[in-house]
Amino acid sequence: MLEDTLATTKKNKGSTHADFLPLGTIHIGNDSSYKRGRYCSIALLPLSVLVLLAGSCSRRATPPKPYAAFVADSQSNSVAAVDLARLRVVASVSVVPGADRLVLRPQSHQLYVVAASGHLSVIAFPELRVIATLPVGRSARDLVFSGDGRRAYVLDPSGGEIAFFNCEAPKEVARTSLGTQLSGLALTPDGRTLVASAKATNRLFFVSVESRKTLGSVEAGKSPGPMVILPDGLKVFVANTEEEKLSAVDVGSRQILAHVEIGARPTALVLKPDGGELFVLNAQSSTLTIVDAFHNDVSQTLTTGREPVAAVMRRDGGVLYIANAGDGSVTALDVQNRLLLASTHAGTEPCALALTPDERFLVVADPAAASLAVLRTDRNALVTTIPVGARPVDVVISNWLWEQ
Secondary structure (H helix, E strand, O other): OHHHHHHHHHHHOOOOHHHOOOOOOOOOOOHHHHHHOOOOOOOOOOHHHHHHHHHHOOOOOOOOOOEEEEEEEOOOOEEEEEEOOOOEEEEEEEOOOOEEEEEEOOOOOEEEEEEOOOEEEEEEOOOOEEEEEEEOOOOOEEEEEOOOOOEEEEEEOOOOEEEEEEOOOOEEEEEEEOOOOOOEEEEOOOOOEEEEEEOOOOEEEEEEOOOOOEEEEEEOOOOEEEEEEOOOOOEEEEEEOOOOEEEEEEOOOOEEEEEEEOOOOOOEEEEOOOOOEEEEEEOOOOEEEEEEOOOOEEEEEEEOOOOEEEEEEOOOOOEEEEEEOOOOEEEEEEOOOOEEEEEEEOOOOOOEEEEOOOOOEEEEEEOOOOEEEEEEOOOOEEEEEEEOOOOEEEEEEEEEEOOO
């Protein structure tokens, strides 16, 4: 209620989102008083606000933790580091050309930058410097890590190969050729089997991590692309991007279990943490298809914002956040009740999302607006937008905190 009152007061004075500070403190007065946090200036405020401020100066809400968000800029060939407590860029790290994917290495303070130019940049934090540049091939895409973070596997899509990396060195240690152009890569939860999709041949390939040899392949649908593997590792779903269906494949036998007709061409897949439901974004039809992952059939189809392209789910599976590139909105969906909680305008063409570890904030990368939008999840409301480069295309958030 207090923040609503203050926001209204500031709005009446012509302020913008950039003026609003979601830090759980009251910023009225000069900057020095705000930084010290010792008092509030209350001059010229209405009596109703004065009454609220009387208690707020002594009972301030806990500010959000200073999480580090990293944003890939594919045009300026850089990664911006953003302090989410102060809502500003604190560093920009130059990386290899064409950076378009970011992956945090498990159990480390390292960020791997995947570039379409066929290279990886490895950034160490809190140093915020590149400690290695690793060649992959003619192109690079879909990096996945082993659970302990000691090994990484990267597609060279154009060369039709999977590169194996020792992350401790770091260096490439092996390479497996599949002889066809590749489009996606996934790793079973036990870390034993890699699954690669190949649009050119409409097939999925299965590769042993230990022997680095091809175990076999199976024909899926037309132009198989994004994949998800169930938590038990027994089944993989693949989006057939040139037709209106998914394919469900048994990992052990490498046999088709079902072709699931969804009535739209799938764009991206998000699996519920318990593995029970699969959420399929269909950009062309502006819909979301919910699939029963155990029974391989469609439960429901819902209308989203225009052109949904990416989504992220809360750890408890309760809310799904969807980036709609066609209308600049982010949709929040109550998963259990299938209810739309909110649709928040977040920019021009949002394409990637990430939740803070405490899930209080959602950040949204927008290449068309050249910015990072920050939303509060408890209110599904836009807090502010931060300029982060010429073309931000991906964002991740680590649980590392900036030193205070």
